[in-house]
Amino acid sequence: MTTEATMRKLTAEDPETRSADVLASNIEQLKTLFPEAVTEGRIDFDVLKQLLGGAVDGREEKYGLNWHGKRRARQLALTPSNGTLRPCPEDSVDWDTTQNLMIEGDNLEVLKLLQKSYAGRVKLIYIDPPYNTGKDFVYPDKYDDNLSTYLRYTGQVSDEGFKTSSNTEASGRFHTNWLNMMYPRLKLAKALLSRDGLIFISIDDGEVGSLREICDDVFGEECLICQFVWIKKRKGSHLSDTHRSMTEYVLAYARTKEGLALYGEGAYSDKLQPLVKKTNTVKELCFPACTVTTTLDDGEYAAGDRGEGESRLKFLTPFAVADGAIAGALQVSGPFVWTQAKLNAEMALGTSVHLSSRFGFNVGRHDQAEKFKAPSSLIDKAGTNEDAYEELASLFGVERVFAFAKPVSLIRYLVQTVTNSVRSGIVLDFFAGSGTTAHAVASLNVADGGNRRFILVQLPQRLDPDEAEHRVAAEFCAGLRKPLNVAEITKERLRRAAKKIKTESPMFAGDLGFRVFKLDSSNIREWDPDRNNLPASLEESVDHLKANRTEADILYELLLKLGLDLCVPIEKKRLSGKDVHSVGGGVLIVCLADEITRDQVGPLAEGIVAWHEALAPAGDTTCVFRDSAFADDVAKTNLAAILEQHGLANVRSL
Ligand SMILES: C[S@@+](CC[C@H](N)C(=O)[O-])C[C@H]1O[C@@H](n2cnc3c(N)ncnc32)[C@H](O)[C@@H]1O
Numbered sequence: 001m002t003t004e005a006t007m008r009k010l011t012a013e014d015p016e017t018r019s020a021d022v023l024a025s026n027i028e029q030l031k032t033l034f035p036e037a038v039t040e041g042r043i044d045f046d047v048l049k050q051l052l053g054g055a056v057d058g059r060e061e062k063y064g065l066n067w068h069g070k071r072r073a074r075q076l077a078l079t080p081s082n083g084t085l086r087p088c089p090e091d092s093v094d095w096d097t098t099q100n101l102m103i104e105g106d107n108l109e110v111l112k113l114l115q116k117s118y119a120g121r122v123k124l125i126y127i128d129p130p131y132n133t134g135k136d137f138v139y140p141d142k143y144d145d146n147l148s149t150y151l152r153y154t155g156q157v158s159d160e161g162f163k164t165s166s167n168t169e170a171s172g173r174f175h176t177n178w179l180n181m182m183y184p185r186l187k188l189a190k191a192l193l194s195r196d197g198l199i200f201i202s203i204d205d206g207e208v209g210s211l212r213e214i215c216d217d218v219f220g221e222e223c224l225i226c227q228f229v230w231i232k233k234r235k236g237s238h239l240s241d242t243h244r245s246m247t248e249y250v251l252a253y254a255r256t257k258e259g260l261a262l263y264g265e266g267a268y269s270d271k272l273q274p275l276v277k278k279t280n281t282v283k284e285l286c287f288p289a290c291t292v293t294t295t296l297d298d299g300e301y302a303a304g305d306r307g308e309g310e311s312r313l314k315f316l317t318p319f320a321v322a323d324g325a326i327a328g329a330l331q332v333s334g335p336f337v338w339t340q341a342k343l344n345a346e347m348a349l350g351t352s353v354h355l356s357s358r359f360g361f362n363v364g365r366h367d368q369a370e371k372f373k374a375p376s377s378l379i380d381k382a383g384t385n386e387d388a389y390e391e392l393a394s395l396f397g398v399e400r401v402f403a404f405a406k407p408v409s410l411i412r413y414l415v416q417t418v419t420n421s422v423r424s425g426i427v428l429d430f431f432a433g434s435g436t437t438a439h440a441v442a443s444l445n446v447a448d449g450g451n452r453r454f455i456l457v458q459l460p461q462r463l464d465p466d467e468a469e470h471r472v473a474a475e476f477c478a479g480l481r482k483p484l485n486v487a488e489i490t491k492e493r494l495r496r497a498a499k500k501i502k503t504e505s506p507m508f509a510g511d512l513g514f515r516v517f518k519l520d521s522s523n524i525r526e527w528d529p530d531r532n533n534l535p536a537s538l539e540e541s542v543d544h545l546k547a548n549r550t551e552a553d554i555l556y557e558l559l560l561k562l563g564l565d566l567c568v569p570i571e572k573k574r575l576s577g578k579d580v581h582s583v584g585g586g587v588l589i590v591c592l593a594d595e596i597t598r599d600q601v602g603p604l605a606e607g608i609v610a611w612h613e614a615l616a617p618a619g620d621t622t623c624v625f626r627d628s629a630f631a632d633d634v635a636k637t638n639l640a641a642i643l644e645q646h647g648l649a650n651v652r653s654l
Pocket residue numbers: 105106107108127128129130137138139402404405406407430431432433434435436437457458459461486
């Protein structure tokens with residue numbers, strides 16, 4: 001047995017144990033672009049300036065929005081989080097199968113924690129932040145310790161002296177507070193978007209000017225798609241002395257300029273139709289030569305089953321892709337909408353068919369370019385606030401549970417404009433409120449058989465039964481015997497919306513569940529030291545997994561810190577008397593048993609090796625054990641050595 005094998009203990013300094021380090025990744029990107037300007041990990045500004053020539057702006061007074069705290073707000077986005085997300089299956093629906101997430105927590109911390117797993121993977125973000133009307137609550141970020149602020153706010157640790165109140169115009173920092181809250185969140189949100197992704201932000205007259213400026217700063221003014229005007233009311237409100245406010249805005253930005261161009265392609269057009277419908281009987285269709293364009297990579301494709309869920313297709317003959325087109329005839333069997341005769345007639349009229357590569361083989365009819373309809377800058381038929389009011393009242397059976405909801409149809413329209421052609425992708429809303437975005441995603445999936453996923457983030461904002469605008473919601477939560485906070489309303493909305501959809505569309509077999517996670521401090525003491533009592537905190541870290549946390553808590557923290565999707569399947573097996581978990585089909589193997597004796601090392605390692613072989617994961621596997629489980633270093637080294645002999649070289653302990 002080799003003695004060189006080691007089980008590396010993950011420490012607080014390890015990049016593997018932290019949320020994404022945005023600063024380090026920025027430097028890495030600079031290094032790739034300008035290697036000459038980076039020496040020994042530091043930037044040489046003089047060299048960088050030379051490389052950028054006349055594009056450098058050295059003037060003192062610059063164009064753009066500045067406010068007190070901007071520098072700090074930027075820094076806030078760069079500081080890693082020392083929190084985690086704890087799974088909460090008891091609040092969830094269809095925990096084992098769902099791909100949707102509902103996360104309770106302050107969205108700044110949560111956006112940081114999601115970076116490793118979801119950076120560059122989100123297709124669409126919709127947010128409807130507090131509009132800063134002078135009456136709404138603006139979350140008070142604390143630069144030096146945002147997570148403890150949160151834990152105090154939510155009452156998870158003593159909250160002496162911690163006050164929350166609305167951001168009032170009298171505060172003297174009215175716009176500043178709001179901008180400081182929005183800016184770091186938008187920066188983190190951008191990093192989550194895919195290159196063809198986009199963000200929609202609802203806002204009213206009050207902050208639209210400054211929001212547009214910070215979005216120009218964060219996303220680039222060249223990535224602005226449109227400042228859509230949404231007709232929000234059928235009847236005029238009289239809140240202002242100067243005018244009746246009938247509209248508000250939806251600012252839309254693309255993540256990249258390429259994404260901007262793609263927006264048109266996926267844009268809403270009632271002529272663009274899927275050619276596959278889950279409920280149809282299976283037919284065989286022959287697509288004549290040169291009629292199918294595709295986003296599949298160039299190459300040879302074998303016959304066989306492709307696609308996911310409902311849109312599963314069987315390719316009856318092999319085919320080749322070159323330059324985004326399939327040259328030969330394509331024979332496919334699947335639940336098609338058209339017959340062969342209809343297909344032939346359409347082809348004769350010049351209709352082309354597009355085979356998407358995004359999520360399996362979805363075949364959709366692409367309308368002729370000249371019939372393409374880009375979305376109007378006026379959104380006038382996508383529901384109003386009155387609709388939202390009625391929708392919620394009918395779902396909850398009581399009025400005014402949540403005051404500022406958007407109508408399902410508005411968000412559904414926005415989601416459709418982006419995901420119409422692919423009918424898939426992750427939709428994120430990190431100011432979830434009553435959860436309308438999730439409802440909109442589910443209802444769109446029902447309508448077109450898509451499999452879009454959602455991620456919601458909502459603060460468990462306290463509901464005070466003594467405050468007029470909270471009273472109904474607080475009573476509602478109390479009636480459910482739930483804590484009095486807004487996140488409980490969000491989850492209840494999702495449950496009720498799912499039930500309604502099931503009743504109305506009993507044939508729908510798509511995903512109506514959601515996994516609940518809650519923001520908390522790390523499960524690992526060393527990664528979350530008590531700043532006020534460092535010596536004691538270090539002593540306790542002999543077994544540095546916190547005593548009141550479960551194996552599942554630790555397992556999901558590993559998923560987050562190693563950058564795995566929070567919905568990947570996890571299997572559990574008993575191997576020589578120990579619980580062992582395989583995550584994502586063997587990408588991560590975790591055993592958190594309290595004790596592993598020298599005698600148990602051999603059988604346990606062999607069990608893991610055999611399971612790993614059976615799973616045959618595509619990439620490298622990381623194995624993780626509890627550091628304090630081993631009687632001594634010999635046991636640890638032996639285990640690492642056996643695993644290494646069988647190709648499992650990434651072995652870690654906690
Ligand atoms: C205007 S509402 C969103 C309404 C939503 N579009 C709907 O249709 O129900 C804004 C929500 O953001 C939440 N929020 C405010 N600050 C937050 C923060 N720091 N983290 C997470 N949620 C926050 C508020 O609790 C509120 O529910």
